Structure formats: C-alpha cells, structure tokens
Amino acid sequence: MARVKMAAGNWKMNNGVKAAVEFVSQVIPAVKDSNNEVVLGVPFVCIPDVAKLCAGTNVKVAAQNMYFKDSGAYTGEVSGPMLAELGVSYVIIGHSERREYFAETDETVNLKAKAVFAHGMTPIICCGETLEQRELGIKDEWIRMQVKLALKDLTDEQVSSLVIAYEPIWAIGTGKTATSEQAQEICHLIRECVAELYNREVADAVRVLYGGSVKASNCQELFGMADIDGGLVGGASLKLDEWQAISNC
Ligand code: 13P
Secondary structure (H helix, E strand, O other), X not given: OOXXXXXEEEOOOOOOHHHHHHHHHHHHHHHOOOOOEEEEEXXXXXXXXXXXXXXXXXXXXXXXXXXXXXXXXXXXXXOHHHHHHOOOOEEEEOOHHHHHHOOOOHHHHHHHHHHHHHOOOEEEEEEOOOHHHHHHOOHHHHHHXXXXXXXXXXXHHHHHHOEEEEOOHHHOOOOOOOOHHHHHHHHHHHHHHHHHHOOHHHHHHXXXXXXXXXXXXXXXXXXXXXXXXXXXXXXXXXXXHHHHHHHOO
C-alpha cells in the first residue's frame, strides 16, 4: 500500500498562543483538501488551543518533545499522559537542537519513543549528521547507529507506524537544502536499515521524511523522491503561503 505523505511543521520556539490561534485558523481552510497528512508541531503552551481548533479537521497536532516518565519530580518536563489528554497525535523526538542544547541522547530518544507509543501517540524520530561527519565520510554509519539505537526493542507494528525524519544538521535553518539526490540517498539508507532490523514489510510501511530548509520551491522535487515521504519543516512552516504550498505539495 502506498505510504501517505506527511507535511510536518516544527515551529520550534516560535509563536505564543495568540499568534498560534491566528495562524492555525488560517491554515485549516487552506489545507483542507490536501492529500498529505498535515501536522503542526507547536510549543507546549499552544497545544490546548491549537488542538481544540484542529479537532475534526485534517490538521493533526504534534508536540516537540516529551519526557519518558509519566509523572513525578521532574521540574519543567511534560509527560505522555499530559499530551495524550490534549489530543496530541505525534511527538517529535530527538531533534538535533534537543540533542545539542538539551543533552538528548540516543538512549533517551529510545525511552521517549517507547513512552510516546505507551500513551497512544506516534513518534517522529529525528536523525542527521553534522557537516564534519559528512566530510569525514562517516554519515552512513552515524545515521545507521542513530536509527538502530532509537528503534531498540520497538515492535514491528510500532516501527511500521512511526515516522523517521532525516535532518542533516548542516541543512537546518541555513537555507542550504540537501539536494534531492543527497536526501533520497540517506532516506533510502534509513529504509534499508529498517529492512535489516525488521523486514521488508515494515521497511515499506515506515515513513521517512526529509528536513532542512524545505520550502515551497523545493518540496515537490524532494517529496517526489522514491524514499522521501514528506518533510519536517521549520522556518517555512511559520509562513502561511509557504506552509499552504508545502502542505498541499
Ligand atoms: P528549517 O526548515 O528551518 O531548516 O528547519 C528544519 C528543522 O529543523 C525541522 O525540524
């Protein structure tokens, strides 16, 4: 069965509740006929209002992070039950910014992925190499390691339903998009890694996104590649015309 493409926005630390409500109110009618799954990863504080607006529409809500424990003395963290209660569908896990600034590791990514599933949501697991790793010729090994550790002990069914986002760090927020061939090469490598770890059926079902300076002008070419099932989009998901075009790509 053909994989449904996904346009997933990651607002990062942008937009408070007021701006979010205004923006999403305009997004909903603009993407209502999209053939893609449209997802918006908004800041925690915006989730209640955005989830209410999106209920009954084709726009799904994602959180940008989540802690793996359900409750307890973890100051500042947000748990799976809290997000599930609000109607969150997806949780972005292991974004390179969280790995770099907030000490996210492959181990916590794996724990978080399991916790996301435990609460009935779906993880969007991020991976990607630095420019230095690419230049050293170790990008393939690096990505395979990140994928293997992230998926550790997940079931066939879980991996079939989850989303992996390949985001080369050198392409994030730099305006320097990977070429569609570069993006396809690694998205293919990720799918083959899943086939090795699981089986062909699981590998054919898992969705692999590309992220890194995706915009209206390049989404068609990127999303048209055989192993690229859509995009995880930062900056361009904050602009209505760009996001409308990408969502409908
Ligand atoms: P940009 O689209 O702004 O490059 O960000 C990509 C990203 O990090 C999405 O998670």
